[in-house]
Amino acid sequence: MKKHLESLIHSAIETLQGDGVLPTDLQAKILVERTRDASHGDYASNIALMTAKAAKCSPHVLAEKILAALPDSAQVAKAEIAGPGFINFTLTEATAYAVVGTVLASGEAYGRSAIGDDKPVQVEFVSANPTGPLHVGHGRGAAYGAAVADLLAAVGFKVHREYYVNDAGRQMDILAVSVWLRYLDLCGETLVFPVNGYKGDYVWDIAADLRRAHGDAYRHDAEIVLSNLPADEPEGGDKEQYIDALTQRAKELLGEAAYRQIFDAGLNSILDDIRRDLEGFGVVYEEWFSERSLTESGAVGCAIERLKEAGHLYEKGGAWWFRSSAFGDEKDRVVVRDNGQTTYFASDIAYHMQKLERGFERVIDVWGADHHGYVPRVKAALTALGDDAGRLDVLLVQFAILYRGKEKVPMSTRSGQFVTLRELRAEVGDDAARFFYVMRKCEQHMDFDLELAKSQSSDNPVYYIQYAHARVCSVLRQMAEKGLKHDEKQGLANLPKLTETHEQALLTRLSRYPEVLEAAALNHEPHQLAHCLRDLANAFHTYYNAHQFLVGDAVLRDVRLCLIRAVRQVLANGLNLLGVSAPESM
RNA sequence: GCGCCCGUAGCUCAGCUGGAUAGAGCGCCACCCUCCGGAGGUGGAAGUCAGAGGUUCGAAUCCUCUCGGGCGCGCCA
CATH class of the missing domain: 1.10.730.10 (Isoleucyl-tRNA Synthetase; Domain 1)
Incomplete structure (x- = not known):
């Protein structure tokens, strides 16, 4: 209906342009809006207010001329001027009533449209590191991303939902080591768990499964495991250096194949858990995209080569840097570390390059707001590669703070005291959780009241x-x-x-x-x-x-x-x- | 320090991309059940749109600054 009215106005404008009332190079956007007040009819347009200056007459006079030039429509009962120069439209009764028949005839399709024209759009959301269960922060991204994807599908886009699995990199190594150490403990070895390791109960569970499946196959003497390592934090050392040394030791003692088995045991267990959690939450994906596959397929190397050939990389301190500051970023970023390993950012460049190459017209990333600083460098990389960074939309989702009535629920990632998505779902139910998460626009900090979400009253x-x-x-x-x-x-x-x-x-x-x-x-x-x-x-x-x-x-x-x-x-x-x-x- | 987000009724939030008298829910006050589910409904009070400038016919909305709150500034992911 909006479009119908807009076309009526458009035709009136053309008439006036022919009559020389309005300049032919007029660049006004015709906008028809729903009225807020029923006394203003059903729809209103401010076109006369917008173009009065160009017509060199008062909005009211121009509105009269537009009205006179407006073609008749069977659906419009009356069009009149109001206020400073609004044109208010009132629909015929028949038009107003027709909606009932339309809804009943269309059924589940009512409201859907084809304006997306079947254009392929990718929506990537959640993409949490598979180092532990999803928490309530991820929940908001899940509910929001799923809703955005479903909405786009409803208006005719061909939507591809994707979860980017960070199955490579240091954090995953730390998980693997954590699993192995717990496993050794279960085998009867005595060792102190590293400060920087993953301490959640789920790590014990994975270790226990591993032991059930493989017995003592991965067992090594604790003394050998821990010999000649730098000090951990409690002993005055650096916890980062310590955990990295421990990772190195694990790889040496276990060998590549066994290490990979433990690594994958942790990865798969957690990923399965995340997948089940999301499915229960009504969130399903077309694809789970592996970061590791980017390295293995050579995509990361290819992206780096392309940047290097284009002259956007330089070497400094033994590492390779991307000149992202030349494309709007605050500073340059490392893509290849001095130890030869590529960074997470390098994978992400390759990933986004591939997204565009895969033929998506638009690419949407839903990220936690804490990653906002990351947006400029990804866009910079796409621009440097000669791609159109404008095809990428990054939607940032703010954190949700949980309340139990008036009381804030304590949450801190540092102490591991976060509330999992699964706990939230169990407490308030999937329906309430999904709805509450999308009730606020994504850039709003959200107060999520658990009591309200649970209450079975009109307050909810x-x-x-x-x-x-x-x-x-x-x-x-x-x-x-x-x-x-x-x-x-x-x-x-x-x-x-x-x-x-x-x-x-x-x-x-x-x-x-x-x-x-x-x-x-x-x-x-x-x-x-x-x-x-x-x-x-x-x-x-x-x-x-x-x-x-x-x-x-x-x-x-x-x-x-x-x-x-x-x-x-x-x-x-x-x-x-x-x-x-x-x-x-x- | 620099960058991004937010600041609207007591509370939680909308405000259709610059339009008509700034809206809703909760809470508060006053009402409504011989009636299809009262898990509901009706009415009312409540605002210097954080503050100050600016842009124009017109600003909660756009620009600048200030003040508050959140987040980010790794060869982590």
Whole structure:
């Protein structure tokens, strides 16, 4: 409808340009908006205010001229000037009522569109290091990324959801060593666990599995393992140097194959756990992309070569540096360390280069806000490689702070006292967690109230919306119990009987849904959809309280049932896109 | 110190990319159940949009500065 009105205005503008009222090189964007106030009609355009200057006349006078040049439309009942020069449109009744039939006919497809034109878009999200279970910070990225992906799919993009598995690098080595040391402990060796090792219980579990499967195959004498190592932190040494030396020792004693087995045992165990966690959360991927595969396939080497050939790398202090400061970054970054190993950044350059080469029109990365400093260097690398960094959107998600009522839930990664996503899911449920995470726009710091998320009352927006859905179902059950039949055809044929203000309000809400969906998708703002659903639920509850649906008048009953079934459909569609269930009873 | 994000009702947040009288939920106050689920609804009070300049017909929205809060500034990932 917006587009229809915009085209009407466009045609009026062209007429005025032909008449010389407006300059032909006019560069105004025609914008039609929903009115905030029902007394302003259904839609409004500020075009006259925008272009008055170019027309060299007052907005009001220009608005009159536009109005005169506006082609007739069967869907517009009236168009009038208001305020400083707005053009307000009021739709015909038939147009307003038509939405009910449209919703019921379209069903699950209502609100979806094809504006994405099947263009391939990649959404990479979560991508947490497989060194431990996901925590509540990752949860927000998961819920947000999944919603963004689903929204884009709903408006016609071909969406590829991807998880980047950081299965290479030092952190993973530390995990492998941690597993091995716990394993040695289980074998009966006595050793002090490094300060910098991963201390979570899951490391013990992996070690225990390893021992069950392989017995003492990887056992080495503790004294040999720990001999001639630099001091760990408690002994006045450097914990980083210590853990690296320990990693080196592990590789020497175990040999490459055995080390790799322990490494993979840790990796696979944690990755499986993450995958199960996300699946339970309703988050699934088309692809789990391995960082290690980038090195093994030579992609990392290739990316480095390309940068080197283009003259964007230089050697300093034994390492190779990328001249990212020449492309807007604060300073240059190392891609190959002095020990010959490539950095995580080097992998990321290769990864993003590949993403674009894989043919995605747009590439979206969802990152935690703590990685924001990383954005310029990745874009710099793409630019240096001759790619269009503009095709990459990095969406930064702020942290969520958990509250239990008024009390802040203590969380600190340092002490390992973080709350896992699994714990959150168990406590508040998947529906509430998914909804709460996307209720706020991603750049907002979020206070996540566990008590509220758990509460089964109208205070809790997710229950409020689900309850509206369940209520419609309940009415339909009541209908059946009373032995009444619903004649949809008769209902749709008599929609003008929906004369109550509450009914009019619902019609507007329903017709708004596709617009909200489109805006939410294109702006990567699922919170818009969340708010829209709350508003719809609110309008429904108000209606429910004010009027009976199962009335004696069969025609009116059919009409009202059509309306509330349409409401139910839209609620279900919207909740589904946010990964929240739409229960028939609660 | 430099960079990014945020600052809107007592609280949690919207505000459709510069438009009409700044909105919603919670909380608070006053009401509404012989009625399809009261897990609900109606009405009301509540704001110097952090502050100061600037841009223009018009600013919560754009620019500059200041003040608060978060995060980031590794040859970690």
